[in-house]
Amino acid sequence: MPRDGRIVRERLQRSALELFTEHGYDGATAGQIAAHAGVTERTFFRHFPDKREVLFASEEELREVLSGALAAVPPELEALPTLRRAFHDVVPLLERNRPLAELRAPVIRAAPALRERESAKATALVTLVAEALEKRGVSARSALLCARVGMDAFSTAIRRWMTEPSPDLHAEVDEAFEELRALTGAL
């Protein structure tokens, strides 16, 4: 997307989050979001298929960055170390998106339909990770369990980073994987 397009897109995301935060998700229309961002409703719909998707606009970027990061991990790494390495490569994107993510979280939590969309997004990410692991030679039978466990660690790290006074997502990723290892050490 050209730079101007990206600026408009991000302005629309921010406007949507500001209006949803103030009036609730049902309290702002696509037209009002566009007006708040200083563009036409037609421009809004050039960027997003509907009002809901403005909240999930960063999903595609996350999928692309994560896919690229997984493909770039040296082939000799084992499955969970592969995921840990790839998650570290996604950290800069999450750091850049954090201001919007902080506004976004309570909006999602407040609306069941948005929580369901968020949950479907998480499931799709697990599938993406499992498929990447299979491409690296992990058996189809094991790839899904490994992807789930890795994403558990990553989402735990992100949750702590967002909710605790935690400045460093890299450190949280390492700590969550360390906890995984400690937990299973008792088996």
Place this chain on the structure above:
Amino acid sequence: MPRDGRIVRERLQRSALELFTEHGYDGATAGQIAAHAGVTERTFFRHFPDKREVLFASEEELREVLSGALAAVPPELEALPTLRRAFHDVVPLLERNRPLAELRAPVIRAAPALRERESAKATALVTLVAEALEKRGVSARSALLCARVGMDAFSTAIRRWMTEPSPDLHAEVDEAFEELRALTGAL
């Protein structure tokens, strides 16, 4: 519930699954399910608040049995061994419910609203497990990650048992936990 009530309830569950399998979830009403089971629509609604919940009737029983199993694990066991032990105690319930579960899975898969309800049920089970771990002294910060990872192993075991020619859910539970240990051994 008295024995007669349980028989009627299970007959309604089976009737619902038979009709949903044949006509789709939207192709059968509560009244038709009741008629198929040889009872009145009023009896249906004495057992289930709506048509959807007939598909999730075993959820409450699963929650009760799992809670009891978690509470019965000797306190000296570590977190993941606690979960493994409790999951083994739930196996007889799942074995008993397997014929209905086999009819149920494709019905759930076919309808987005049912998949969402199923996903909410899984989230609620993770919360139940995390709270049980906290009661056993696992820190609130770690309990959720541990609960998620344990439930990943359990749901992996159940999925394999349901979809592969696998006669023994106990063996699948042990194998999934063994895989967890092997996966994290590479960290």
